[in-house]
Amino acid sequence: MTRASVDSEPVWQQWRRPLPTPRQRRHDVWSALAVLAGAEFTLLLVNSMGLLAFGDAPSLGEQLLLGAAVTAPLAVRRRYPLAVLAAVSALFIFVQARQIGDNLVPSIALFMAIYTVGAWERNRTAARWARIAVIVVMFCWLGFGILRLLLGSTHEEPPSAPGPLDPIVSAVLYDVVFNLVFFLSAYFFGEVGWLSARRRAELEHRAEQLRLSQEENTRGAIVAERVRIARDLHDVVAHHVSVMGIQAGAARRVLDTDPELARTALDTVERTARTAIDELRGLLGVLRAEPGSEESAGGADDTSHTASPGLADLPELVEHTRSAGLEATFAVYGEPYPVSDGVALTVYRVVQEALTNVVKHAAARSVDVRLRYLDGGLEVEITDDGRGPSGPGRKPGSGLGLLGMRERVAVHGGELETGARRTGGYRVRARFPRFPEQSGG
Structure with missing residues (x-):
């Protein structure tokens, strides 16, 4: 029970x-x-x-x-x-x-x-x-x-009867048995009526509780879906808009003195805008697609950016950060092994958000992205030499980016570490456990 x-x-x-x-x-x-x-x-x-x-x-x-x-x-x-x-x-x-x-x-x-x-x-x-x-x-x-x-x-004189029992005794037994059945039946059916009504009320109560629980689950699912959409939109838009803003500012400053450099910066703005539009289109396609359809099942092998990005897109992401004026490096350590599309997308979004924060808030000169294939699982680390989360001159952020990263990592049973480094700058490190289906080469 x-x-x-x-x-x-x-x-x-x-x-x-x-x-x-x-x-x-x-x-x-x-x-x-x-x-x-x-x-x-x-x-x-x-x-x-x-x-x-x-x-x-x-x-x-x-x-x-x-x-x-x-x-x-x-x-x-x-x-x-x-x-x-x-x-x-x-x-x-x-x-x-x-x-x-x-x-x-x-x-x-x-x-x-x-x-x-x-x-x-x-x-x-x-x-x-x-x-x-x-x-x-x-x-x-x-x-x-x-x-x-x-x-x-x-x-x-009692009337003669063909039966074996005495007529008086038979009449007494008949009255007693008949009345016994009569009254016990009235008592029993009354009790059954009460228990039936109580059981019906209990079932109605439980049905109402189930309906309320289903409504609560539906509301929770809607809220979770809204959070996911907001997180995806933040990840897709924030990084590219930050790069576009920096490049547009650089183009404005050198427009008169160095037209060639300004043209290069504007080309970067154009490419970044197209990439952002492609990713937004892919995101909207996933949101509109029915579960199980081909459009919603796109994986990391699709490099057209109409599907969710993955680990293979990290070098290009880091390259975009270089166009913002940072010395960005990317390195892979360990023997690569397959990871799920969900983990790959989460790694990409963590790196994307971390690089966006570096560009917007850190005032850093360099950033280093390292992807490690460890025996216990996948690890990604982003470090910079900026002012840290609360250093002088650092621009304040909304905090939604870190919250989104933490939520994404937690979905896959991973851990997220963020904080200032002792040697200066800031570190974002995410670890994801290695599941049995990832043990293959």
């Missing part, structure tokens, strides 16, 4: 059935009218045939009045179950004491009253003991009737 079911069980043990709805109350009124009509019709037929249940009976008018009285409380049986049970039980004994012509419909009314207390009474202790008390009283009344029958038949 789960912890949730254990925690919720006492709550459902104390569940109280809601009060009847207006529609259910109207249904009770119509049911009572139907039983009342049946009682009146049965009394008319029985009196017309002369088949009276007890031999003698009061006047027809009194019988009709008593038949209406014993069935009328059923109109409010689900609203006031205990009161209806008490009223119907007392009237049932009274109409039998008056020996009206029919006993069937009053028995039906008593059955419905006992059932309703079991199925609808909100106080379960009162419901249990009220039904037990009524059943005990009814059996006492049955015993009184049997005793009266036995005493009344002492001077009469």
